[in-house]
Amino acid sequence: MFKMTPNILKNFITEKATRLYPYEVKEPYDINRGELVNEIEKCNFCGICAAKCPSQCITVNKKTATWECALFVCVYCGVCVETCPQKCLHQKQTYRKPVREKEIIFMQGEVKAKDTPDGSESS
Numbered sequence: 001m002f003k004m005t006p007n008i009l010k011n012f013i014t015e016k017a018t019r020l021y022p023y024e025v026k027e028p029y030d031i032n033r034g035e036l037v038n039e040i041e042k043c044n045f046c047g048i049c050a051a052k053c054p055s056q057c058i059t060v061n062k063k064t065a066t067w068e069c070a071l072f073v074c075v076y077c078g079v080c081v082e083t084c085p086q087k088c089l090h091q092k093q094t095y096r097k098p099v100r101e102k103e104i105i106f107m108q109g110e111v112k113a114k115d116t117p118d119g120s121e122s123s
């Protein structure tokens with residue numbers, strides 16, 4: 001205890017080294033890879049993002065035109081963003097706020113006729 005006293009006194013008078021996150025959030029760096037966003041209207045459900053994702057947290061179903069991402073499994077590596085041929089995946093600079101339950105991003109789009117082998121659109 002006595003060994004720690006100088007340290008405790010110093011901490012009372014110097015600037016805090018920690019923040020009250022999530023109330024005080026540090027400004028993100030320019031190169032931050034944060035929250036994942038999919039512009040679903042541009043997505044053609046090719047599944048390349050799911051195939052390349054090292055965490056296997058993306059599920060794509062071309063028949064139902066759905067795209068899902070298990071956010072608690074995502075490691076924010078950005079591989080899906082780099083490999084998406086439609087350039088519809090992006091990462092914000094900021095991270096999601098803490099949540100109490102595991103979240104899955106579920107997005108429903110529509111398959112365009114040009115993306116199906118027989119030229120039919122999904123219902």
Ligand code: SF4
Binds near residue numbers: 038049087
């Ligand atoms: S790689 Fe891009 S276009 Fe293909 S399914 Fe993923 S988000 Fe959609």
Ligand code: SF4
Binds near residue numbers: 055080
């Ligand atoms: S950022 Fe990385 S881990 Fe997260 S969904 Fe994309 S490829 Fe997977």
